[in-house]
Amino acid sequence: xxxxxxxxxxxxxxxxxxxxxxxxxxxxxxxxxxxxxxxxxxxxxxxxxxxxxxxxxxxxxxxxxxxxxxxxxxxxxxxxxxxxxxxxxxxxxxxxxxxxxxxxxxxxxxxxxxxxxxxxxxxxxxxxxxxxxxxxxxxxxxxxxxxxxxxxxxxxxxxxxxxxxxxxxxxxxxxxxxxxxxxxxxxxxxxxxxxxxxxxxxxxxxxxxxxxxxxxxxxxxxxxxxxxxxxxxxxxxxxxxxxxxxxxxxxxxxxxxxxxxxxxxxxxxxxxxxxxxxxxxxxxxxxx
Amino acid sequence: xxxxxxxxxxxxxxxxxxxxxxxxxxxxxxxxxxxxxxxxxxxxxxxxxxxxxxxxxxxxxxxxxxxxxxxxxxxxxxxxxxxxxxxxxxxxxxxxxxxxxxxxxxxxxxxx
Numbered sequence: 001x002x003x004x005x006x007x008x009x010x011x012x013x014x015x016x017x018x019x020x021x022x023x024x025x026x027x028x029x030x031x032x033x034x035x036x037x038x039x040x041x042x043x044x045x046x047x048x049x050x051x052x053x054x055x056x057x058x059x060x061x062x063x064x065x066x067x068x069x070x071x072x073x074x075x076x077x078x079x080x081x082x083x084x085x086x087x088x089x090x091x092x093x094x095x096x097x098x099x100x101x102x103x104x105x106x107x108x109x110x111x112x113x114x115x116x117x118x119x120x121x122x123x124x125x126x127x128x129x130x131x132x133x134x135x136x137x138x139x140x141x142x143x144x145x146x147x148x149x150x151x152x153x154x155x156x157x158x159x160x161x162x163x164x165x166x167x168x169x170x171x172x173x174x175x176x177x178x179x180x181x182x183x184x185x186x187x188x189x190x191x192x193x194x195x196x197x198x199x200x201x202x203x204x205x206x207x208x209x210x211x212x213x214x215x216x217x218x219x220x221x222x223x224x225x226x227x228x229x230x231x232x233x234x235x236x237x238x239x240x241x242x243x244x245x246x247x248x249x250x251x252x253x254x255x256x257x258x259x260x261x262x263x264x265x266x267x268x269x270x271x272x273x274x275x276x277x278x279x280x281x282x283x284x285x286x287x288x
Numbered sequence: 289x290x291x292x293x294x295x296x297x298x299x300x301x302x303x304x305x306x307x308x309x310x311x312x313x314x315x316x317x318x319x320x321x322x323x324x325x326x327x328x329x330x331x332x333x334x335x336x337x338x339x340x341x342x343x344x345x346x347x348x349x350x351x352x353x354x355x356x357x358x359x360x361x362x363x364x365x366x367x368x369x370x371x372x373x374x375x376x377x378x379x380x381x382x383x384x385x386x387x388x389x390x391x392x393x394x395x396x397x398x399x400x
Contacts, residue, residue, distance in 0.1 A: 076345075082338025085345050087371055094364050097338045 001283045002166050004185035006209075008201025010172035012191045013221035013245065016255055017275070018169035019046040020262045024272045025279075026131035030164050034156050035135035036181040037171040038121060038148045045258050049126035049133050057136060058117035059147045060100045064091045068112035075104035075113055084113070096143040121148045123155055132160070145177040153184060163287075165279060174208040182209070187282055188216040189242065189275070195226035199233060206237065215282075219275065222247040242278050243271040289319045291392070292352035292374075293385050298326040304388050306358025306381025309339035309365055315385055316350055325350075340365030348372040356380050356388050360400055376400050 005018045015037075022033035023046075035043040062075075062084065069091060076086045083097035084104050095118060105113045120142045126133040136152040138145060149171075156166060170181035182188050188209055192202040202218070209216045218234055223244040234241050245251070246267055254261045262269040294311035296303045305311040314327040327350060332339045344365040347355060355374050358381020360366075369376055377397035380388035391397050 079338075082335065082342040085341045085368060087345060087348055087368060090371070092341070092368060092371065094338070094341055094367075097341070097364065 001163060001187070001279070001286065002168065002185045003279060004168045004170050004182040004188045005191060006170040006178060006182055006188055006205060007172055007191045008174055008203070008205035009192065009198055012172075012193050012198060013219075014172070014191050015043055015046070015169055016221065016245075016251075016261065017189065017191050017219055018167055019043050020260055020268070021272055021275055022133075022167045023047070023131060023260050024262050024269070025165055025167075025276055026129065028130075030130050030132070032132045032134065032156055032160050032164065032166040033169065034152060034166065035133075035169045036149050036152060036177075037169060038136045038138045038145050038152065039171065039177075041135045041137055043169050044126070044133065044135055046260055047126070047128065047131070047133055049128040049131065051124060052127045052132075053125040055123050056119050057121045057123055057148055057151050059098075059120045059144075060102070060115040061095045061098050061118045062093055062105045062113040063116045064093055065112045065114065066090070068110045070110055070112075072109065074107050074109070078103040078107055099144075100147060120144070123152055125155075125159070134159075145171065146180045149177055149180045153181075157184075165283070174204045178208065179212065182214065183212060185214060186286065187279070188214045189219055190216055191219045191221055192230055193222045193226065194220055194224075194228070194230045196229070198226065199230050202230060203233070206239065217242045217278065219243045219245065219271075221245045240278075243274045245271050289354060290350070290352045291317045291319065291354040291356060291389070292347055292350060293317070293380075293388055294355075294357040295326075295385055300324070300386050301384050304356075304358055304380050304383050304385060308355075308357050308359065308361040309341075309343045311343065311357070314347065314350060314352075316352055317389070338364070341368050344368035344372070344374075347374060354392075356392055356397065358382070366400075 005014045025031045035041040075084045081097045083094045085092045105115045121138045123136045171177045192198040217240040224247040262272045293315045294305045295313045295315045296305045316325045340362045341364045355376045360378040379398045
């Protein structure tokens with residue numbers, strides 16, 4: 001079962017929920033936690049795990065071979081992203097704009113644009129007993145998170161074909177990287193905070209998940225600040241609230257020192273227990 | 289010398305468009321012939337990505353040697369402009385086309 005932890009707003013507590021929930025579940029069952037926020041992965045900071053495997057990840061980019069080119073212009077016509085531009089007698093390729101669709105390369109009548117691999121990041125797989133942790137890190141200068149997110153999910157699906165709980169810590173926002181990170185999820189947990197900002201961005205995330213036809217629920221973090229509007233909204237929209245994590249300086253301090261909160265704060269652990277029970281319930285329902 | 293302006297309209301008194309890649313129009317002034325032409329760039333709105341290089345390529349096709357704009361092109365567009373040898377002047381984003389032309393003639397705009 002694939003569970004994505006997402007949010008509209010950044011900084012609401014996706015990583016807090018992901019690392020604590022995964023570690024808590026791993027006390028009894030085999031779990032895979034994957035950090036898909038490849039532009040700034042940080043789940044690893046909270047986990048004591050050993051490196052099991054590391055590999056480079058590549059994306060394919062066309063390379064112009066001047067000698068073979070007849071300047072017919074087909075490549076630039078078929079590129080939806082304007083990553084291939086013809087300027088007089090030369091073809092320019094913009095690797096950051098390229099989406100590796102192969103159109104220019106395949107449709108070139110003279111094979112003047114072969115696709116070559118370019119390193120875009122690194123994937124690391126760590127293990128601690130029941131907990132498998134996978135993260136990918138985009139190379140500095142690379143602009144596209146989506147291909148790396150897709151390849152990271154492929155790695156997890158390949159390595160763990162069995163039906164165990166797989167948790168995906170997603171990037172914030174509602175743009176392409178989030179779509180990629182959540183599109184294979186069986187359930188999406190949206191972490192928010194009970195503030196006007198939290199509600200505003202939660203609504204965007206909810207609309208996105210509806211568009212993707214996803215099942216989803218909400219975890220309210222920092223419960224106690226702001227107002228009740230997030231709860232009113234969830235009631236009105238029939239969205240289940242899976243947990244309410246209290247606003248507490250102690251939780252923030254434990255998080256800031258890189259420790260797991262559920263091990264030290266019973267009220268927090270109760271909330272992880274609620275989410276766990278919910279996940280086990282839907283997992284059982286899905287199996288039936 | 290052909291001078292291209294990024295603009296929001298097609299007149300000498302139109303406002304400049306401070307954006308390069310997503311400019312609404314190019315107004316091209318041919319100094320030798322004392323002639324104005326314009327080019328509608330609004331179909332770039334349909335492009336989520338790559339507006340910069342696409343617009344820079346159009347500028348190349350229009351045959352302009354000087355570009356007068358506001359904020360200046362982004363990295364990808366700048367690569368194309370450099371390759372085509374177009375000289376770019378920025379800082380005219382809040383002016384009308386006429387004001388921008390006068391500022392250029394009086395060396396008030398910043399070259400990049």
